[in-house]
Amino acid sequence: MATENAFAELGLASDATGSEVKAAWRRLVSQWHPDRNDNADAVAKMQRINQAFEEIRRAGLLRAASGGVDEDETPKHEPASGRQRRPISRKVKLTLEEAAMGCIKVMRGKVTEPCSTCAGAGHRVLGGNCAHCGGSGAIPKRSFFGWPAGVTECEACLGGGIARQLCPACEGAGKTAARSYKVNVRIPSGVRHGDLLHVGGGHSHKNLPPADLEIRVEVAPHAFFQLDDDGTIRCEIPVDGFAWIANRPIQVPTVAGPQALQLQRDRLSYRLDGQGFPIERRGSRGDQWITVLPIFPDTLSTDQEILLDQLLATSAQAPDARLRNWNRGMRAWERGLSGRSR
Numbered sequence: 001m002a003t004e005n006a007f008a009e010l011g012l013a014s015d016a017t018g019s020e021v022k023a024a025w026r027r028l029v030s031q032w033h034p035d036r037n038d039n040a041d042a043v044a045k046m047q048r049i050n051q052a053f054e055e056i057r058r059a060g061l062l063r064a065a066s067g068g069v070d071e072d073e074t075p076k077h078e079p080a081s082g083r084q085r086r087p088i089s090r091k092v093k094l095t096l097e098e099a100a101m102g103c104i105k106v107m108r109g110k111v112t113e114p115c116s117t118c119a120g121a122g123h124r125v126l127g128g129n130c131a132h133c134g135g136s137g138a139i140p141k142r143s144f145f146g147w148p149a150g151v152t153e154c155e156a157c158l159g160g161g162i163a164r165q166l167c168p169a170c171e172g173a174g175k176t177a178a179r180s181y182k183v184n185v186r187i188p189s190g191v192r193h194g195d196l197l198h199v200g201g202g203h204s205h206k207n208l209p210p211a212d213l214e215i216r217v218e219v220a221p222h223a224f225f226q227l228d229d230d231g232t233i234r235c236e237i238p239v240d241g242f243a244w245i246a247n248r249p250i251q252v253p254t255v256a257g258p259q260a261l262q263l264q265r266d267r268l269s270y271r272l273d274g275q276g277f278p279i280e281r282r283g284s285r286g287d288q289w290i291t292v293l294p295i296f297p298d299t300l301s302t303d304q305e306i307l308l309d310q311l312l313a314t315s316a317q318a319p320d321a322r323l324r325n326w327n328r329g330m331r332a333w334e335r336g337l338s339g340r341s342r
């Protein structure tokens with residue numbers, strides 16, 4: 001790879017300064033690091049990025065902006081100290097109840113460190129031409145019949161043309177074996193979907209994350225709670241129509257658990273003060289509104305017909321004043337109609 005190609009691999013013009021090279025290299029490494037990038041080509045891309053950087057460095061082209069040579073500090077992928085490390089991005093999925101009331105979530109994960117022997121490159125450059133391809137970086141392909149059929153990238157030098165050796169410390173992986181961590185994360189009450197939580201890393205402690213965690217909150221949609229921006233929770237509940245008429249108590253759901261509600265036959269909406277979602281994180285809770293939907297049977301059983309007849313008979317014996325007035329007015333109206341028709 002000519003150094004122009006190495007600059008191009010880093011997305012730079014060939015007169016880029018040393019600090020531009022380093023910045024581009026760091027950015028690409030963080031984008032393509034196989035720990036963070038699932039793309040099947042990530043490892044190969046990482047190696048090309050590292051190789052391009054090494055080539056530029058070896059050619060003495062890490063120029064200071066003034067034109068001098070900015071010698072030589074091979075940037076480390078990630079600083080060794082836990083405090084300076086880039087945070088580990090995680091997601092946490094919560095129910096609306098967990099988001100409302102707060103909870104503790106156990107987060108487990110694995111992290112790898114860049115190999116310190118090869119600074120994450122996975123290989124050591126020996127210098128000189130690759131013995132496999134003679135330095136061209138390409139191997140002529142031959143068809144089944146032996147005819148030339150284009151070229152393929154040399155596997156020994158990954159197309160770079162420079163002799164290299166697998167890093168013995170990491171056997172080419174460019175990183176250490178994965179280290180597991182586990183941490184209990186206290187989720188405060190009142191977190192919302194999309195919130196970011198920062199949890200300090202455990203630094204060098206054996207089983208704690210080696211860097212801070214940056215945790216993206218995901219709150220699952222709820223089967224029957226609707227959350228408004230002001231913390232109001234709305235919920236529609238079908239209730240037995242007879243229980244509603246009878247002013248019976250029912251159990252209703254809140255984010256803190258079930259609760260008794262006294263039905264009132266003149267009301268369909270009920271407010272539970274302070275039983276909604278926290279208005280702000282760790283703050284007091286908004287209200288919950290419950291709308292009941294009284295359900296009556298589509299068809300009545302014989303027993304129910306008999307009972308309803310009895311019920312009607314009782315109210316006919318002692319009708320409400322509003323009904324009495326209405327019935328009186330209705331009769332007068334009917335008499336008026338028959339008078340006109342004569």
Ligand SMILES: [Zn+2]
Binds near residue numbers: 130
């Ligand atoms: Zn080669």
Ligand SMILES: [Zn+2]
Binds near residue numbers: 117120173175
């Ligand atoms: Zn290594």
